[in-house]
């Protein structure tokens with residue numbers, strides 16, 4: 239049995255936060271943000287809109303497009319670093335309940351911006367082992383809830399949103415996920431972290447809200463991201479005897495246009511092969527890849543059999559890549 243990427247869906251909150259809006263909040267400019275990141279605007283969820291609310295909207299689209307009945311989903315895995323509740327219940331169980339799927343296996347994983355590649359690997363493993371048939375995977379983030387809007391080094395980057403996909407069992411090898419790679423380096427965990435709120439820092443008498451916000455060594459992260467991602471995509475293509483020219487869509491995690499450009503250039507990809515959404519959504523962490531796949535789909539540019547190369551890098555540190563055909567309609 240193989241695992242196939244059967245359908246995609248996403249949800250984008252209505253409120254737009256532009257670079258000019260941010261320039262009124264911190265010492266920055268549209269010109270600086272555009273030049274250093276490629277981001278022009280990002281979406282921000284409503285105050286009462288949770289990560290699970292966004293996840294459900296993305297998931298319902300993905301299920302509808304899969305042609306399956308909701309009841310045929312036998313597992314839900316959510317990648318998020320901005321869950322509804324920090325310890326429990328998991329966002330996946332909240333999503334399952336809101337969708338009327340109370341008996342389904344459901345859990346979250348934490349792999350920051352690489353989250354979607356990790357949940358894809360979990361779906362693949364469960365399906366290929368014969369344990370599950372139709373796995374709903376979701377990347378959903380309310381990054382605005384864990385972002386410090388007085389820190390210009392981070393608040394210009396992040397946005398909110400959700401993306402979901404249905405991964406199904408198939409006997410057709412041409413529809414199968416071809417290869418997938420995930421990795422981590424915990425020695426560089428302090429490059430990107432939310433330092434407080436967990437047992438790693440238990441002795442604080444009073445929890446300060448800002449200690450739960452993202453802190454990032456941006457420039458160091460940038461350099462490692464470019465080097466690691468370039469090696470990772472070169473390896474996955476070589477290991478599978480696939481030439482860069484055969485990739486229909488390179489769909490990287492959308493953190494920074496300059497990172498995407500550097501990796502794309504290393505592979506000598508043409509502009510038409512590279513999918514970009516960073517200008518309109520910013521960095522939505524685990525949601526960015528499925529949101530980008532969904533845009534491609536809704537624009538009519540994702541066809542059955544198109545070969546997709548995914549890559550991502552983020553907190554942990556974690557990274558990964560995947561090579562797969564789109565097996566939807």
Ligand code: UT7
Pocket residue numbers: 265266267270271274275351390391394455456457458459460463493494497521523551552553
């Ligand atoms: O998604 C997970 C992985 N995350 C990433 O991959 C993020 C990787 N990092 C980045 O995207 C970039 O490092 C940033 C966009 C965050 C920063 O760009 P940079 O080119 O690495 O700038 P920098 O941090 O080296 O800062 C350069 C200068 C500094 O000023 P001085 O020290 O040269 O006077 C900063 O204080 O730019 C300053 N700066 C800003 N200026 C205006 C930093 N943030 C801003 C800002 N507006 N928003």
